[in-house]
Amino acid sequence: xxxxxxxxxxxxxxxxxxxxxxxxxxxxxxxxxxxxxxxxxxxxxxxxxxxxxxxxxxxxxxxxxxxxxxxxxxxxxxxxxxxxxxxxxxxxxxxxxxxxxxxxxxxxxxxxxxxxxxxxxxxxxxxxx
Amino acid sequence: xxxxxxxxxxxxxxxxxxxxxxxxxxxxxxxxxxxxxxxxxxxxxxxxxxxxxxxxxxxxxxxxxxxxxxxxxxxxxxxxxxxxxxxxxxxxxxxxxxxxxxxxxxxxxxxxxxxxxxxxxxxxxxxxx
Amino acid sequence: xxxxxxxxxxxxxxxxxxxxxxxxxxxxxxxxxxxxxxxxxxxxxxxxxxxxxxxxxxxxxxxxxxxxxxxxxxxxxxxxx
Amino acid sequence: xxxxxxxxxxxxxxxxxxxxxxxxxxxxxxxxxxxxxxxxxxxxxxxxxxxxxxxxxxxxxxxxxxxxxxxxxxxxxxxxx
Numbered sequence: 318x319x320x321x322x323x324x325x326x327x328x329x330x331x332x333x334x335x336x337x338x339x340x341x342x343x344x345x346x347x348x349x350x351x352x353x354x355x356x357x358x359x360x361x362x363x364x365x366x367x368x369x370x371x372x373x374x375x376x377x378x379x380x381x382x383x384x385x386x387x388x389x390x391x392x393x394x395x396x397x398x399x400x401x402x403x404x405x406x407x408x409x410x411x412x413x414x415x416x417x418x419x420x421x422x423x424x425x426x427x428x429x430x431x432x433x434x435x436x437x438x439x440x441x442x443x444x445x446x
Numbered sequence: 447x448x449x450x451x452x453x454x455x456x457x458x459x460x461x462x463x464x465x466x467x468x469x470x471x472x473x474x475x476x477x478x479x480x481x482x483x484x485x486x487x488x489x490x491x492x493x494x495x496x497x498x499x500x501x502x503x504x505x506x507x508x509x510x511x512x513x514x515x516x517x518x519x520x521x522x523x524x525x526x527x528x529x530x531x532x533x534x535x536x537x538x539x540x541x542x543x544x545x546x547x548x549x550x551x552x553x554x555x556x557x558x559x560x561x562x563x564x565x566x567x568x569x570x571x572x573x574x575x
Numbered sequence: 576x577x578x579x580x581x582x583x584x585x586x587x588x589x590x591x592x593x594x595x596x597x598x599x600x601x602x603x604x605x606x607x608x609x610x611x612x613x614x615x616x617x618x619x620x621x622x623x624x625x626x627x628x629x630x631x632x633x634x635x636x637x638x639x640x641x642x643x644x645x646x647x648x649x650x651x652x653x654x655x656x
Numbered sequence: 657x658x659x660x661x662x663x664x665x666x667x668x669x670x671x672x673x674x675x676x677x678x679x680x681x682x683x684x685x686x687x688x689x690x691x692x693x694x695x696x697x698x699x700x701x702x703x704x705x706x707x708x709x710x711x712x713x714x715x716x717x718x719x720x721x722x723x724x725x726x727x728x729x730x731x732x733x734x735x736x737x
Binding site: 368 | 662665666708713735737
């Protein structure tokens with residue numbers, strides 16, 4: 318399984334990521350997810366979110382998740398980018414791509430990865446006005 | 447709900463589609479799906495798939511699905527491109543994007559749309575060696 | 576009355592034609608049309624239970640009553656995506 | 657023995673510091689460390705049940721036995737994505 322994890326304070330360049338996609342001839346499905354900062358956090362209007370991480374543990378926990386993902390689904394490639402620092406409203410903070418032979422596997426694996434990330438990967442956010 | 451349906455014999459330009467994405471400040475999730483022609487159809491190695499459609503009915507059935515989708519989930523935008531004619535292995539035949547406030551809705555709506563498409567939208571395929 | 580019938584995908588391959596014009600008694604149902612088509616195109620018979628039928632651009636059940644000038648389409652299970 | 661403790665996110669805000677060094681008897685568990693930290697930083701007490709604890713880069717239960725030089729991290733529930 319090809320793995321790519323990028324934890325960065327730079328803006329997520331979805332076009333560049335798309336251009337780097339590779340799929341072998343046996344692969345039929347690519348699912349992408351872009352998580353974008355919304356202008357509302359609860360009742361409050363916000364301008365941005367500041368993301369903080371325990372960096373070394375983030376990398377380790379993602380490695381454990383990728384190991385588990387590889388056992389569960391026939392994933393050829395997983396790429397995940399999480400932005401840290403200040404991310405303004407309407408900009409993506411998270412980008413995930415999963416490539417598998419069939420559609421169902423790609424959707425299931427992508428959703429599972431994001432759910433698990435929110436459970437075990439030490440990243441926190443602070444809304445900024 | 448913004449709707450865009452493209453039924454075309456031209457290659458699907460994912461980069462151009464991505465560049466045209468719009469999300470308002472209340473939207474937090476964009477899910478994309480690219481369905482790509484695989485080199486195997488059952489046991490056989492193939493070079494391409496030829497897609498045929500009952501064009502007028504395709505548009506009507508997608509319109510009904512978009513109506514239903516709008517009732518079920520708070521979708522701000524749905525865009526779907528289906529390629530017809532000969533699509534070579536490793537090229538996408540289907541591209542779908544769904545934009546919603548939250549992640550779960552986007553995944554659910556995108557998967558539902560593809561499942562329903564396969565049930566009611568009159569498109570057929572013929573493997574080519 | 577007269578209805579036109581369009582064949583798609585393997586239905587077209589089995590009949591050897593893309594379109595047929597059928598004469599039916601007034602008030603005939605899709606089921607009656609199918610019986611007439613099966614007599615003329617026996618190769619359609621094996622897939623009778625999986626054939627999908629639309630009148631215009633909407634699916635209709637076998638019990639649907641046809642009317643003069645209807646455009647009926649016959650096709651196999653779908654495979655988009 | 658001595659362990660270092662890192663505080664992240666609101667744990668850091670509640671303690672007012674990013675790091676603390678704690679002395680503990682040999683064989684002390686995370687639970688013992690937490691009691692000591694709660695005495696020194698009472699503002700951590702209300703979130704004691706939701707606090708996540710890692711030793712190094714792995715999560716550990718309250719019963720985990722610490723050893724000399726361990727790096728323990730305390731943080732609130734996660735919010736990535």
